[in-house]
Amino acid sequence: MKKYSLAALVLAGSVGAYADGNVxxxxxxxxxxxxxxxxxxxxxxxxxxxxxxxxxxxxxxDLGGGMKAIFLLETRVNPDDAAQTSFGDxxxxxxxxxxxxxxxxxxxxxxxxxxxxxxxxxxxxxxYPLAIYNKDGLQASRQNNSLRYDSAxxxxxxxxxxxxxxxxxxxxxxxxxxVSLTASYTYGPAFVALxxxxxxxxxxxxxxxxxxxxxxxxxxLDALKFQFAYQNGKKENLSTTVNxxxxxxxxxxxxxxxxxxxxxxxxxxxxxxxxxxxxxxDTKYTRSAIGAKYALSKRTAASIEYVADNNHKDTSGTSVxxxxxxxxxxxxxx
Numbered sequence: 118m119k120k121y122s123l124a125a126l127v128l129a130g131s132v133g134a135y136a137d138g139n140v141x142x143x144x145x146x147x148x149x150x151x152x153x154x155x156x157x158x159x160x161x162x163x164x165x166x167x168x169x170x171x172x173x174x175x176x177x178x179d180l181g182g183g184m185k186a187i188f189l190l191e192t193r194v195n196p197d198d199a200a201q202t203s204f205g206d207x208x209x210x211x212x213x214x215x216x217x218x219x220x221x222x223x224x225x226x227x228x229x230x231x232x233x234x235x236x237x238x239x240x241x242x243x244x245y246p247l248a249i250y251n252k253d254g255l256q257a258s259r260q261n262n263s264l265r266y267d268s269a270x271x272x273x274x275x276x277x278x279x280x281x282x283x284x285x286x287x288x289x290x291x292x293x294x295x296v297s298l299t300a301s302y303t304y305g306p307a308f309v310a311l312x313x314x315x316x317x318x319x320x321x322x323x324x325x326x327x328x329x330x331x332x333x334x335x336x337x338l339d340a341l342k343f344q345f346a347y348q349n350g351k352k353e354n355l356s357t358t359v360n361x362x363x364x365x366x367x368x369x370x371x372x373x374x375x376x377x378x379x380x381x382x383x384x385x386x387x388x389x390x391x392x393x394x395x396x397x398x399d400t401k402y403t404r405s406a407i408g409a410k411y412a413l414s415k416r417t418a419a420s421i422e423y424v425a426d427n428n429h430k431d432t433s434g435t436s437v438x439x440x441x442x443x444x445x446x447x448x449x450x451x
Contacts, residue, residue, distance in 0.1 A: 142451075144172035147240060148196050149420075149446035156438020166446050168240035170194040171207055183215045189225075207259070218268040225265065227297035228277035229314035230258040232331060236346050236368055238381055239406050239422050240446060252387055252402065253364055255329045255350045256314045260295050273303045283318070290321040308335040324354040344370040344383075362432070363391045377412040381422075390432060402437075403427040416450040 147166040152159065173191035180186055191208040205224070212221030226234075260281035267277045277299050283292030294317045301310035312331040319325040333346035346368040353361045370383035383406050390400040408422030422444045428437035 140174055140176040142172070142174055144170070144194070145448060145450045146170045146194070146196060147446060147448045149444045151442060151444045153440070153442040155440050165195045166240055166444065166448075168448075170196055173208070177214075180213075185214050187212050187214050187219060187221070210263075210265070212265075216269060218266060221265045221267075223263065224259060224261045225263065225279075226259050227256065227279050227281075227295070227314060228265075228267075228299040229256060229297040229312045229329065229331065231277070232299045232301070232310055232312040232333065233346075235335065236333065236344050236370060236383075238344075238370060238372065238383065239408055239424065240410075240420060240448065252366070252385075252404070253350050253352075255327050255352070256295075256297075256316055260297075263295075270303075274301070275303075276300045285321065291318040291323045293318050293321065306337040309333070322354065326353045327351070328353070340374045342372040342374075344368075344372075360393050364388060379410045381408045381410070382406070392432060397430075397432055397434075399429040400432060401429055418448045420444070420446040420448065422446070 147168050147170050149164060149166045150161070151164045151166075152161045171191055171193050173189065175189040175191075176187070178186040188211040189208050190205055192204050193207050208223075208225045210221040210223030210225050212219050214220075260279065262284050263279050263281040265277070265279040268275055279295075279297045281295040281297075283294050286292045295315065297312075297314040299310055299312040301308065310331075310333050312329075312333070314327075314329050316327045319327060327350075329348055329350045331346060331348045333344075335342065335344045337343075348366040348368075349363070350366065351361060351363045355362065364387055366385060366387045368383065368385045370381070373380045385404045387402045387404075390397045404424065404426050406422060406424040408420060410418050410420040412418050423441070425441035426439055428439055431437055
């Protein structure tokens with residue numbers, strides 16, 4: 118990362134000033150050669166990886182009395198297709214921080230997503246390797262119109278909470294509100310955390326709510342790291358005939374670091390879906406992934422990853438094709 122005075126940062130032909138502060142310009146470029154089989158056809162292409170490329174600006178200003186102003190603006194960049202880039206689409210918020218924590222307003226990842234990201238250790242495949250909330254579409258990873266508080270860490274404990282206003286309410290349409298919170302504890306090599314997310318009135322339908330609860334843990338033993346997560350997900354009021362769907366999901370991972378090489382393996386298992394209180398047979402799935410990452414330098418790394426989905430049937434009883442992908446990737450941080 119490099120620091121610049123904002124007075125020297127020229128954007129769109131204009132010069133700004135950030136008194137008594139600094140701006141850090143940061144980012145990463147992640148591009149891979151992806152060979153993917155969607156169950157019908159195999160394609161090979163150069164593509165932006167699952168851990169996407171991005172550029173960001175973040176900074177702070179000392180306000181005195183232990184208080185400071187903070188901001189972050191981060192944009193996804195698609196090296197293979199610049200037309201897909203939208204400025205500030207990943208994070209865009211401003212806030213205040215002191216020794217008790219930070220308070221921010223704007224758009225950003227939810228605390229639940231931040232927790233899940235700790236276990237999404239693979240970077241290459243577009244199959245969203247081990248994003249535990251992704252398969253069932255339980256939540257959007259980012260929220261607009263949000264208030265967020267992140268506590269400082271006290272004796273190993275930390276909490277985060279975000280509330281998002283839907284801002285789409287009309288006489289016939291309710292708000293799409295969201296609440297997300299996490300609590301974690303770190304003690305030596307052990308980390309445990311609990312997360313909860315709830316998104317109300319999806320698609321403007323009153324009572325169509327998505328909820329998820331996650332229990333997770335990490336234990337580091339020298340060069341070995343073991344990670345686990347359990348998620349209970351629920352969708353309510355999906356239609357006039359489907360009152361709810363529920364699924365339990367388990368995730369396990371191991372990482373082993375040898376000098377500049379990190380070996381990774383993980384599996385996520387989604388149990389059969391329970392719909393309106395009845396288990397739907399053969400709706401389970403298994404997603405497994407293996408990979409290795411080699412640090413060419415402190416900022417540049419090469420990786421190889423393979424991920425495969427073993428699917429069964431959807432809720433209508435239709436068979437779902439198995440999928441897999443192999444990725445050779447190159448990443449550079451700045």
